[in-house]
Amino acid sequence: MTNWSPQNNTRLIVTLTVVSVILTVNAFSNHLVSRAVQRIFEPLSYTASIIARLSFGDYVSSRSALLEENQTLRERIAQLDQESRALPILREQYASLSRQLRLPLRDRELTAEVTSHILASPYGTFTINAGTETHPAFQIGDLVLSAEGFVVGTIAQKGATISTVRMALSPGEKHAAVINDTSVTVEGNGRAVGEAHAPREMKIHEGDMVLVPEFRFRPIGIVGSVSPDDSGASQDVLIRLPLSLTTLRYVSIVPR
Amino acid sequence: MIRNLLLLVMGGGIFLSPVLFWIGVFTYIIFFEGTELLFIALVVDLLYVPAGLPVTTLCTALLILGTKPLRKEFLTYYS
DSSP states (O other): OOOOHHHHHHHHHHHHHHHHHHHHHHHHHHHHHHHHHHHHHHHHHHHHHHHHHHHIIIISSSSHHHHHHHHHHHHHHHHHHHHHHHHHHHHHHHHOOOOOOOOOOOOOEEEEEOOTTTTOOTTTTEEESTTTTOTTOOTTEEEEEEESSEEEEEEEOSSSSSSSEEESSSOOEEEEEEETEEEEEEEEEETTTEEEEEEETTTTOOEEEEEGGGGEEEEEEEOOOEEEESSSSSSEEEEOSSSSTTTEEEEEOOOO | OOOOOHHHHHHHHHHHHHHHHHHHHHHHHHSSTTTHHHHHHHHHHHHHOOSOOHHHHHHHHHHHTTTTTHHHHHHHHHH
């Protein structure tokens, strides 16, 4: 333990001043310091994300859980195989419909790797290895999707090789959403969980998709549970992402 | 030794879990002067806040300043 002394006070004042100056410079230089720090710490962050994925995902699993996962993956491969066979036909149909509706054909989705552990940030953000140098096409505000098509977040900051993604269900984030034809406001609670309140008479069930119009009606999660609120006038809806964030490794970026 | 270990825990906490980070911060502030924590908090903010208030740095600064009288009393009593 160390005692407080006038020297400590001076050190504290000097440190506070230096920290304030760095934050001010960062705010007024279009996050230049932020981007430099992200670049410096990227290898550490990436290593930590791999360690977290291994410890939370692969090794701490029982035999039965692994067998179950194996079975799910087999089914998923079969499903993907079917989908991939149907892809050329669907692509042709999409092109034909787009021509009929005179819509511009959407560019191919960009894929990026998650470079920080998703649950590490206290702000509901994470980083991906995509930036102006590697993927010049995407913009701030573009959607970041999981392989299952759920909106994990939006691009919040774009660097040269690293970009920051703000999670769709990060604390304080609000979205106008539609659940089973019912309009609700979803508020993020962090850790891929959100909540909404809906009128009691509306039929909302567990597993219903939560679609967000501002994200082109893409889902931000599913209904995890529905329970009447204390007054009984409305129902509390818990929303969750049906995927493991700790093991999420690749995401795709699509225009908003 | 313990001091360095705590700093290491907090350093790791930045990349793994905010809970780990804050446990380190509280323990460190109780037993040691917390000035260097501000730099760790600054790194957290520069890494993760895309725009907005650097809450981690502000909270750490307030914790250090707020616990100063308590710490002074604690150290006077036990030393």
